[in-house]
Amino acid sequence: MQTIKLSNGVEMPLLGCGVYGSFQMPPIDCIKVLARAIDMGYRMFDTSLHFDSEEPVGCAWRESGLGRDEFFLVARLGAYNLGEAGTAEDIDESLRWLQTDHIDLLLMQYPYGDVFGAWRAMERAYREGKVRAVGVSNFTQARFFDLANLAEVKPMVNQLQCNVFSQQRGMEGLLREFGCRLMAWAPLGGHYDKAEVVENGVLASIGARHGMTAAQVALRWLTQRSVAAVPRTINAAHMAQNLGSAGFELDDSDMELIASMNQLDAGSIDYEDVDFVRSMADAARVGRVERNPGPAGFGFGGSAM
Numbered sequence: 001m002q003t004i005k006l007s008n009g010v011e012m013p014l015l016g017c018g019v020y021g022s023f024q025m026p027p028i029d030c031i032k033v034l035a036r037a038i039d040m041g042y043r044m045f046d047t048s049l050h051f052d053s054e055e056p057v058g059c060a061w062r063e064s065g066l067g068r069d070e071f072f073l074v075a076r077l078g079a080y081n082l083g084e085a086g087t088a089e090d091i092d093e094s095l096r097w098l099q100t101d102h103i104d105l106l107l108m109q110y111p112y113g114d115v116f117g118a119w120r121a122m123e124r125a126y127r128e129g130k131v132r133a134v135g136v137s138n139f140t141q142a143r144f145f146d147l148a149n150l151a152e153v154k155p156m157v158n159q160l161q162c163n164v165f166s167q168q169r170g171m172e173g174l175l176r177e178f179g180c181r182l183m184a185w186a187p188l189g190g191h192y193d194k195a196e197v198v199e200n201g202v203l204a205s206i207g208a209r210h211g212m213t214a215a216q217v218a219l220r221w222l223t224q225r226s227v228a229a230v231p232r233t234i235n236a237a238h239m240a241q242n243l244g245s246a247g248f249e250l251d252d253s254d255m256e257l258i259a260s261m262n263q264l265d266a267g268s269i270d271y272e273d274v275d276f277v278r279s280m281a282d283a284a285r286v287g288r289v290e291r292n293p294g295p296a297g298f299g300f301g302g303s304a305m
C-alpha cells in the first residue's frame with residue numbers, strides 16, 4: 001500500500017475505504033463488506049461520528065485477527081462543534097465505537113460551532129496519545145487559514161470533496177503553506193455525480209490505453225499527486241478495481257487533460273450558506289440527545305428536539 005508522510009512524520013495510506021453509515025446500511029451488512037475489504041488489503045477506513053460509521057469498522061478490524069498497528073483508522077467528529085468538553089467526550093466515544101485506544105487521524109467534520117474549543121480538545125488528545133494525527137474536513141480557505149494560523153498543532157489533513165470535476169486547486173497553496181495534506185471525499189463523484197465520473201468518456205479513453213477503467217483513472221489522478229482518497233463501494237469488483245488503481249502511472253498528457261476537466265473547483269456545497277450551517281447545528285442537537293438522553297441535553301435546552 002502506497003503511503004504519504006504527514007507533517008508529524010506519521011505514514012498515511014494513500015488509498016482507503018469510505019464506509020457506509022447506519023442510515024445507509026445496517027452495521028451487520030457493513031461489517032461483511034469491510035471484512036472483504038480487509039481481505040483484499042485495504043487498511044485505511046474513513047469513519048464519522050456524525051454518520052454512525054465507526055461501529056462496523058471497530059467490529060471488522062477486531063474480527064480480522066490482524067493487529068491494531070496494521071490499520072489506519074480515520075474518525076470525524078460530529079457535525080457541529082460542541083466545545084472543548086463536548087469534543088473530549090466525542091473523542092472518547094469514537095474510541096469506544098472503534099474499539100481501540102487510539103485513532104490514527106482525527107478530523108473536525110465542519111468549521112462550525114466552537115471550532116477553537118474543539119481544536120484544543122483535539123490537541124490535548126493528540127498530546128495524550130489518543131490520536132496520532134489531527135486534521136479538518138470541509139474547511140474552506142478562509143476557515144482553514146483562521147484555524148491553522150492560531151492553532152498550536154497545525155491541521156495535518158483537510159478532507160474535502162475532491163475529484164476530477166472539483167479539483168480544489170484553490171486550496172493547494174494554503175495547504176502547502178501549513179504542511180497539510182489533502183484527502184478526497186467523493187473521489188468518484190459521490191452519490192449524485194458518480195455516473196459523470198465513472199462513465200466519463202475522457203477518463204474511459206485514457207483508461208483504455210492503460211488497461212484501466214474510468215474510475216481507476218479518476219483515483220490514480222488523485223493518488224499520483226499525493227492526494228489521499230477514500231472511495232466507498234459495496235461491490236467486490238469495484239473494491240478490487242479501486243485498490244488496483246495504484247498499479248499504473250498516468251503520463252503528463254493524461255494529467256494535463258484531466259486538469260482541464262475542473263468545473264467547480266471548491267465542490268458543490270456552499271459552506272457559507274446559513275441554512276446549511278443551521279442544518280448542521282440541528283443535526284448535532286438530535287444526535288447528542290439521542291445518544292445522551294437527559295433533561296438538560298448538552299446545552300441545547302432539553303430533550304424535545
Ligand SMILES: NC(=O)c1ccc[n+]([C@@H]2O[C@H](COP(=O)([O-])OP(=O)(O)OC[C@H]3O[C@@H](n4cnc5c(N)ncnc54)[C@H](OP(=O)(O)O)[C@@H]3O)[C@@H](O)[C@H]2O)c1
Pocket residue numbers: 017018019020046047076109137138159160184185186187188189190191194198215216230231232233234235237238239241242
Ligand atoms: N467529510 C465529509 O463531509 C464527507 C462527505 C461525504 C463522504 N465522505 C467520505 O468519503 C467517502 C466516499 O465518498 P462518497 O461516498 O460521497 O463518494 P464516492 O466514493 O465518490 O462514490 C461512491 C459511489 O461510487 C460507486 N463506486 C465505487 N467504486 C466504483 C468503481 N470502481 N466503479 C464504479 N462505481 C464505483 C459506489 O457504488 P457501488 O457501491 O455500486 O460500487 C458508490 O455509489 C464516504 O464513504 C465517506 O467516508 C466524507
